[in-house]
Amino acid sequence: MGEDLKVIVFALGNEEYGIEVDKVRTIERMLPITRVPKTPAFIKGVINLRGVVVPVIDLRGRFGLPETEQTENSRTIIVAVNELEVGFIVDAANDVIDINTDAIDSPPEVVGGIKAKYLRGVAKMGDERLLIMLNLAEVLNRSEIIQIEDLED
Amino acid sequence: MDMNAYLSMFIDESNDHLQSLNENLLQLEGSPEDISIVQVIFRSAHTLKGMSATMGFEDLASLTHEMENVLDLVRNSKLKMDSFIFDTLFKALDVLDSMVQDIVNGGTGKADVNAIVSSLKSIVKGDYAVTPATSAPVSSQVSAASAGAAAPRLDEFQASVLKQSMETGHQVYHIQVSIEENCILKAARAYMVFDLLERNGEIVQSVPSVQDIEQDKFDRAFTVFYISQLQGEELQLQIANISEVESVEVTALDEESLSLLSRPQVAEIAATSAAPATTAPKRDEASPTKRSAGATQNSAGAVNRTIRVDIERLDTLMNLFSELLIDRVRLEQLASEIKRTELTETVEHMTRVSSDLQNIVLKLRMVPVDSVFNRFPRMVRDVAKSLDKKVDLNIIGAETELDRTVIDEIGDPLVHLLRNSIDHGVEPVENRIAAGKPETGTVNLRAYHSGNHVFIEIEDDGRGIDREKVLGIAIKNGVISPEKASGMSDEEVYMLLFAPGFSTADKISDLSGRGVGLDVVMTKITSLGGNVSVSSTLGKGTKFSIQLPLTLSIIWAMLVQLGSEKYAIPLSSIVETAVIKREQVRKIHGNRMIEFRGAIIPVLSLSRILESPDFDEDQEEESEIVVIRKGEKWGAVVVDEFIGQSEIVLKTLGSYLTNTGTISGATILGDGQVALIIDPNALIK
Numbered sequence: 108m109g110e111d112l113k114v115i116v117f118a119l120g121n122e123e124y125g126i127e128v129d130k131v132r133t134i135e136r137m138l139p140i141t142r143v144p145k146t147p148a149f150i151k152g153v154i155n156l157r158g159v160v161v162p163v164i165d166l167r168g169r170f171g172l173p174e175t176e177q178t179e180n181s182r183t184i185i186v187a188v189n190e191l192e193v194g195f196i197v198d199a200a201n202d203v204i205d206i207n208t209d210a211i212d213s214p215p216e217v218v219g220g221i222k223a224k225y226l227r228g229v230a231k232m233g234d235e236r237l238l239i240m241l242n243l244a245e246v247l248n249r250s251e252i253i254q255i256e257d258l259e260d
Numbered sequence: 261m262d263m264n265a266y267l268s269m270f271i272d273e274s275n276d277h278l279q280s281l282n283e284n285l286l287q288l289e290g291s292p293e294d295i296s297i298v299q300v301i302f303r304s305a306h307t308l309k310g311m312s313a314t315m316g317f318e319d320l321a322s323l324t325h326e327m328e329n330v331l332d333l334v335r336n337s338k339l340k341m342d343s344f345i346f347d348t349l350f351k352a353l354d355v356l357d358s359m360v361q362d363i364v365n366g367g368t369g370k371a372d373v374n375a376i377v378s379s380l381k382s383i384v385k386g387d388y389a390v391t392p393a394t395s396a397p398v399s400s401q402v403s404a405a406s407a408g409a410a411a412p413r414l415d416e417f418q419a420s421v422l423k424q425s426m427e428t429g430h431q432v433y434h435i436q437v438s439i440e441e442n443c444i445l446k447a448a449r450a451y452m453v454f455d456l457l458e459r460n461g462e463i464v465q466s467v468p469s470v471q472d473i474e475q476d477k478f479d480r481a482f483t484v485f486y487i488s489q490l491q492g493e494e495l496q497l498q499i500a501n502i503s504e505v506e507s508v509e510v511t512a513l514d515e516e517s518l519s520l521l522s523r524p525q526v527a528e529i530a531a532t533s534a535a536p537a538t539t540a541p542k543r544d545e546a547s548p549t550k551r552s553a554g555a556t557q558n559s560a561g562a563v564n565r566t567i568r569v570d571i572e573r574l575d576t577l578m579n580l581f582s583e584l585l586i587d588r589v590r591l592e593q594l595a596s597e598i599k600r601t602e603l604t605e606t607v608e609h610m611t612r613v614s615s616d617l618q619n620i621v622l623k624l625r626m627v628p629v630d631s632v633f634n635r636f637p638r639m640v641r642d643v644a645k646s647l648d649k650k651v652d653l654n655i656i657g658a659e660t661e662l663d664r665t666v667i668d669e670i671g672d673p674l675v676h677l678l679r680n681s682i683d684h685g686v687e688p689v690e691n692r693i694a695a696g697k698p699e700t701g702t703v704n705l706r707a708y709h710s711g712n713h714v715f716i717e718i719e720d721d722g723r724g725i726d727r728e729k730v731l732g733i734a735i736k737n738g739v740i741s742p743e744k745a746s747g748m749s750d751e752e753v754y755m756l757l758f759a760p761g762f763s764t765a766d767k768i769s770d771l772s773g774r775g776v777g778l779d780v781v782m783t784k785i786t787s788l789g790g791n792v793s794v795s796s797t798l799g800k801g802t803k804f805s806i807q808l809p810l811t812l813s814i815i816w817a818m819l820v821q822l823g824s825e826k827y828a829i830p831l832s833s834i835v836e837t838a839v840i841k842r843e844q845v846r847k848i849h850g851n852r853m854i855e856f857r858g859a860i861i862p863v864l865s866l867s868r869i870l871e872s873p874d875f876d877e878d879q880e881e882e883s884e885i886v887v888i889r890k891g892e893k894w895g896a897v898v899v900d901e902f903i904g905q906s907e908i909v910l911k912t913l914g915s916y917l918t919n920t921g922t923i924s925g926a927t928i929l930g931d932g933q934v935a936l937i938i939d940p941n942a943l944i945k
Contacts, residue, residue, distance in 0.1 A: 139932075139933055139934075141825070141926070141933060141934040141935065141936060142825065142873070143913065143917060143920060143923060143936065144869075144870040144871050144920075144921075144922070144923065144936075145870075145871070145920060145921055145922070145923075146917065146920065150917070152934075153913060153914075153917070153926055153934050153936075154934065155928050155932055155933065155934050158579070158582070158583040158586065158928065159911070160911045160912070160913060160914065160926045160928070160934055161914060162913065162914055162916045162917050190915065191914070191915055191916045192914060192916075193914075193916050247916065
């Protein structure tokens, strides 16, 4: 029997993703973003989070999804992993649920390997809903970002 | 007792003691006959030993113990200091220092001290090269300890425990047990005594320590301080009943005898913070000079009433204040929009109060440069000695204060420069005599305030910089071309010393001369927002002058607009601002340049460097430029519009964003938006 995890659920397009609640600092409405030059395209810039300058990244861009206009529902989820504090721009964040670790299956094989790294697994919720669990440390992995930058060059 | 709670205190105090040991040992080297200095050193060493033993750092304690043995002989005039002893003691201090550093870094403070311990022991035994005046062979550690202190002493903590027990109606005993000479299992008998004692009360201190006794490392007698409800006679009887115990002496202690036992130790602790009043009467008689030394220290100590504050708390205070500063700017902005007199007045008052507050907060973070300088006399001594030169270091203005962030970074560059001065500046003794100079070279280390900057100068009276020699090497090493060399001013030539890959030493020493030193110095100091300059007279000496900003956390900056974006450029590197016409910009070999105050300087397009999305200066007939400076190089940075000067609070971009190149950080403007700070040093290549 696995343990229960509290998970914040957010949406990117039609898919739902999950992050453990203890990694999440706050969830904010969109704040004005200051662009930082010479950074990968998915790094949108920095925000003023109550006096602390925090970088924000567009998760759509990070995952290679097409970027869309921000809407009323867009949110910035501030996460903290390994002393890094980073904001994620997501389409919507609206739910906190409990998931048993047993319900998380390892991620399906994806061609190209590298993409699968930041996926921790897929959790089934009920019959229809699938929740993609993220491996935050990998999402923020800088060496992988450098790889992407190299590809862009 | 939870040791962690005392660890930071231990580290702080150990560092203080090591520093004072170093200083006093240096002083003693200058006047080896002065026994009063030995007393001070001895007390520091003794306190250090006590503290480390309490904290369980056995290696530290045993090494200080050996040092203490040597010092004890010296202060009792049984041993004369000579250079071997000094070197060994200095070496021991280095080892101690590295052990304490290990503890600071979370280590166990363990180190291999055998070599140094054995050379200390050989000094005590007197079987090294020089024979001591009176041979006072000390057979073992234990007897040495009792020679150092006739009666076992209590440290402050133990004394207070005993005192409290007395107050709560317990009996405190000093018990001396000796075991029969022909006893085979001394440790086992001792264990039985301890077992008995522990069943009926608590052992506060035992000499030798319980561990030593368990490992049979004791003669055949030991003493303990003991708290119990039992009566003295009963205790005596019970212990005497253990077989093979030769004699037991149980002495009940009262407060008076307790204070007698603990007093030397307490005085030693006082000596570190303020001044020693009197340690023990007999010592005072032995050294009449000591009293006056104590008195002067006393008056100095009374003025400096300080408390230790965790650095993190100060940083938090600074951060909170920065928040306030941002709100203040915002309020000022609102007040000027709303235009109500009461509001404006209130905001103005708040501005005044907050700038006072800012001064205090910044001052709190100020540390005297002495905290960096104080390790230099020792270093200069070692360097000079290893090079066989004679050097006096004069420190002037050690009380000058600098922001802690700067202090933390400035140590290494200064070490480089000082070593450089001793190695390359000051000549060997025979050359100095031949040049008609005093045999001993002088290096002045000077710090002083001037405006918003602090200057640190390192000046030697050595051979000076040989222009031709520098040029020759620079050309040979490909730092500059021969054509360029002829037109250079002396100052420009001296600055070549800071070029990467430059070295003037004929032979490479292990101190400097690898050509890595000075350019590292330059990089470090520029990264601190400072500057280095050199002046020199051939044959007379050289002066390195470092200019540093007072603080790194709040700076003045010029805010500029670039389309919809705002950027801040630190005022410290701005020469001036100007407006230029489009036709003034010339193309020279594909690079855009302008003529400015008689010089041709490159035009740097900020919009291109920063990939601005909505500003292109090519559309404009007239451009605003900010002329910036990096050392001797100038550059004209084209911006969209000037917003104005402002005091800004530096914030980092966080560890996720690294290698941002031209962006050195961020600040939060009055309207809550983040503006990026441009690093002018990265703009000029």
